[in-house]
Amino acid sequence: MLYQLCIVGLIVLSTRGWDEALRNRSFRRRHSRSLPSPSPSSSSLRNYRSSHTATGIIVDDDSDVIERPEQEEEHRKWRQGENDFLFDEEPYFDVAMNPTYTAYLGKEATLTCIVHAAKSDKSVSWIRSRDLRILTVGRYTYTSDLRFEALHQKGTTEWTLRIKSVQHRDAGNYECQITTKPIKTFRVNLKVVEPSVEILGAPDLFINRASMINLTCVIYHSPIPPAKIEWFHNNKSISYTSPRGGVSVVEERGEITSSFLLLQNATLSDSGLFMCRPRGLQVTSVNLHVLEGEYPAAMQTNSSTLRTSSQHIAMFLVVTSAVVNNHAMLAL
Structure with missing residues (x-):
């Protein structure tokens, strides 16, 4: 009889111990994220650096985050792209652009479009209004008429349409367009005069x-x-x-x-x-x-x-x- 009572007591004590251990473990799990992580000692960091120098792994003295150099560069680019997205500026025309041009018959005419904050050199184009023909895109000319030429220097804000040996048929409206959604258009008029x-x-x-x-x-x-x-x-x-x-x-x-x-x-x-x-x-x-x-x-x-x-x-x-x-x- 005494033997049986001892066994029952041991079972009860073991059960209470396990319950307390489980409760302590659950508490640590719930509060582990709010508790500060222990900082590694200087000696351990030095030992870690010395043992991982060959692998290119970087250990920050103020944190336990370990990143490779290429990962750090990717994160930097990601953060930079996020800032560009937040502070992105829409392309826009210069308010001082001239809407009218006069060219002399047989001479050269230049129509200039000034665009700020353009996304790329190809985002600005010149179009002839009367037949909606695309004449230039960026620095490229898209017409078989060799008298037309696109002029643009990379990094500048001016996109110029040059017309050589101007004829009477060249008179009329031309459109400078920015490739946005919706498309932005600035219209200019070319007048051809003869002496x-x-x-x-x-x-x-x-x-x-x-x-x-x-x-x-x-x-x-x-x-x-x-x-x-x-x-x-x-x-x-x-x-x-x-x-x-x-x-x-x-x-x-x-x-x-x-x-x-x-x-x-x-x-x-x-x-x-x-x-x-x-x-x-x-x-x-x-x-x-x-x-x-x-x-x-x-x-x-x-x-x-x-x-x-x-x-x-x-x-x-x-x-x-x-x-x-x-x-x-x-x-x-």
Whole structure:
């Protein structure tokens, strides 16, 4: 009987011990994450480094995390990519871009698109609006027309469409597009102009005998002013050195170039065809009629037009008179 009681007591004590052990183990599991991990001793880290140097494993002095160099680089790139995603900037057009361009016939035109924060060099393209033809993408040209060319330097914000030997058919709208969702578009208009020449008051001018003759030749839309502008009367060259005398030529050069032929003391022999010939441009002409007495009523319109169009060169008349007088004095 005593033997049996001893066995039962031992069983009860063992059961209580196991219950307490299990409870302690469960407690440690629940709170192990909140408890700080014991830091390895300096000696153990030194021993660990020395034993793992050949394998390339790195041990941080402040933690028990062990990473290989390639893993650390991958984590750094991942963190950098995460920041780029959080602070990503959408590409956008420069607010100072020019929406209109003017090109001279036969010359070169350049249309410039300025894009900031572009994702790649291929994210900007030029398209012709009238037929939706893709002309350029990045630095590449996608048209068989060799007059078109894409210009872009890597790392810059400018994408340029160059058109060589501009023709009238090149006029119209062009679109600079950024490859985004949705696509961003900036439209520009190209105007093609051709140099033109005219004599104000043409085709016929009427003037009284003994009055001042003023012929004005105007050149429009010329890329550069003509190197020389010549005057002819009845196919003969006329200038301030002409035998007629009293001849002056005054020029005003700029975006619009003008040449003024001034003849003092008009005579009947001054009637005829006057031509203005800018070098490299077309020739234009006017018929001059020198009349005796007053203008007929039907001719007042042309003469009035001539006087009105010539008001802006009144200052040249004074200068011309002074020049003529100086020539006369030198001749004496």
